[in-house]
Amino acid sequence: MRLVVASSLALALVASCARPAGTPLYRETFEEVCDGAPCGWEQVAGPAGGAMFVETIPGEHGVRLIGDGVAISGPVSGDEVIGGSIPASQLQAHIIARCDDGAILSIIVSMQDVAGTPIDMVTSLRPATTWDGDRPVLPLTARDPPITPSSFSDILGIIIRKEGPGACEVDYLSLASPAQPFVE
Amino acid sequence: MSTLPAPLAGRLALTLALAVSVCWTARARAQEAAPADEVEAPVDDVDTEGAAPSAARDRTAQDPSADELPEGASSGPSLAERQAAARRGQVIGRPSGPDPSDPDLPVSMQLMIGGGGIIQPGSLDLALRSHDYGTPGGFFTADATITGRAADWLWLGGRFGGRGRFYTRNDGPGGHASAFDLMAVVHARFQLGRVFEIGLMVGAGAAVVGVMLRDVLSAGVWPRLTGGVQLGLRIGRGLRIVARFAWDYCTLFDIDRYGSDLELGGPSGALGIEVRS
Numbered sequence: 001m002r003l004v005v006a007s008s009l010a011l012a013l014v015a016s017c018a019r020p021a022g023t024p025l026y027r028e029t030f031e032e033v034c035d036g037a038p039c040g041w042e043q044v045a046g047p048a049g050g051a052m053f054v055e056t057i058p059g060e061h062g063v064r065l066i067g068d069g070v071a072i073s074g075p076v077s078g079d080e081v082i083g084g085s086i087p088a089s090q091l092q093a094h095i096i097a098r099c100d101d102g103a104i105l106s107i108i109v110s111m112q113d114v115a116g117t118p119i120d121m122v123t124s125l126r127p128a129t130t131w132d133g134d135r136p137v138l139p140l141t142a143r144d145p146p147i148t149p150s151s152f153s154d155i156l157g158i159i160i161r162k163e164g165p166g167a168c169e170v171d172y173l174s175l176a177s178p179a180q181p182f183v184e
Numbered sequence: 185m186s187t188l189p190a191p192l193a194g195r196l197a198l199t200l201a202l203a204v205s206v207c208w209t210a211r212a213r214a215q216e217a218a219p220a221d222e223v224e225a226p227v228d229d230v231d232t233e234g235a236a237p238s239a240a241r242d243r244t245a246q247d248p249s250a251d252e253l254p255e256g257a258s259s260g261p262s263l264a265e266r267q268a269a270a271r272r273g274q275v276i277g278r279p280s281g282p283d284p285s286d287p288d289l290p291v292s293m294q295l296m297i298g299g300g301g302i303i304q305p306g307s308l309d310l311a312l313r314s315h316d317y318g319t320p321g322g323f324f325t326a327d328a329t330i331t332g333r334a335a336d337w338l339w340l341g342g343r344f345g346g347r348g349r350f351y352t353r354n355d356g357p358g359g360h361a362s363a364f365d366l367m368a369v370v371h372a373r374f375q376l377g378r379v380f381e382i383g384l385m386v387g388a389g390a391a392v393v394g395v396m397l398r399d400v401l402s403a404g405v406w407p408r409l410t411g412g413v414q415l416g417l418r419i420g421r422g423l424r425i426v427a428r429f430a431w432d433y434c435t436l437f438d439i440d441r442y443g444s445d446l447e448l449g450g451p452s453g454a455l456g457i458e459v460r461s
Contacts, residue, residue: 027355029356031398056315057308057444058400058402058439059359059402060398094316096314098314130442131310131314131315132313133310134313135316171315172315174355
């Protein structure tokens with residue numbers, strides 16, 4: 001009986017430690033503001049003043065994109081360097097956003113494969129118009145060249161682009177892979 | 185030997201007959217006027233020892249002894265008293281009125297903790313879910329109620345309470361929502377025997393309702409209502425275990441610029457203790 005209890009406790013302890021602590025490969029919560037804009041982010045396309053820091057729900061902040069063709073470029077601190085390589089085909093983006101009807105968001109991730117060749121991975125979505133419901137996790141595909149590298153070793157940059165009428169609000173963006181969901 | 189004259193002997197015999205008749209009549213009347221429990225005492229009431237107290241003599245094996253009862257409590261009439269009443273055509277039982285010590289304890293304080301469920305989630309729950317928060321459908325409660333007796337069945341007072349919910353998040357810190365309320369309460373209480381009581385309680389007041397996410401508090405004041413059934417179990421002089429089943433209205437509207445509503449009401453249950461003084 002004691003052996004069963006001890007084994008159960010040991011198994012529970014191992015199970016609780018099985019999920020590695022850490023962060024996704026890339027994560028942006030838009031919770032810090034610098035000069036009226038999320039820290040490290042800058043507008044790279046679209047009309048002036050098309051990106052601003054906003055509160056989405058009480059305590060949660062994000063970036064609002066207004067106008068067609070507005071794009072912002074995010075910071076890459078170097079923490080996203082992967083110690084090794086992971087399959088690029090398994091890279092997924094989790095984006096929490098809301099858009100007015102008809103607007104489309106695109107996430108462009110500039111990466112470097114194991115041979116040192118830069119490549120862009122992209123995903124597009126038409127988010128819900130209201131803040132309700134679950135936000136899906138989206139796969140990324142290679143844009144140029146349209147060949148998905150077998151693996152990548154570094155993230156060089158992130159761009160969020162909005163197209164269409166109205167406004168979009170982005171509260172959270174993360175990149176992860178089921179094979180290696182967290183950086184150690 | 186001399187003999188009485190015939191007329192005198194006749195008068196003496198008549199007087200003796202009258203005296204005997206009066207004595208028999210007086211004895212019969214005296215027996216009719218005697219108490220029933222003296223002339224018809226049950227066999228088990230006969231004190232064969234001759235030294236036992238009357239209380240112990242009337243008690244049966246089923247009745248607890250006096251020192252086993254709480255102070256101020258009674259097990260009711262003894263078996264002998266109930267049998268004597270039955271012979272007189274009366275039915276008596278254990279006392280069903282309120283605790284005889286209650287009139288001396290007109291102030292009640294109840295401390296309760298419990299929990300409940302969200303039947304209709306507010307729009308903030310949906311917004312939080314879209315932000316990757318987990319939104320459990322339950323909440324916990326705690327409150328203190330002080331009432332004073334206005335009538336045998338009616339108690340009036342106030343309640344200060346709190347309730348809250350916790351939100352978890354897969355990637356990042358969680359949050360919580362809470363409400364602190366102050367209400368006037370009316371409590372109608374009905375005693376069911378010496379131990380149990382049932383009551384209806386309603387209350388109205390106001391609550392400060394808020395949500396804290398990422399250490400940012402958003403709060404407001406909104407009306408607060410409650411109503412429910414409360415059960416009591418007397419466990420001692422001025423001491424009861426109480427259980428409450430209630431429905432609470434506790435909602436804060438337009439908590440953000442999207443008009444989200446925070447819900448902290450719904451059905452709930454609570455368990456606690458009541459102290460009277």
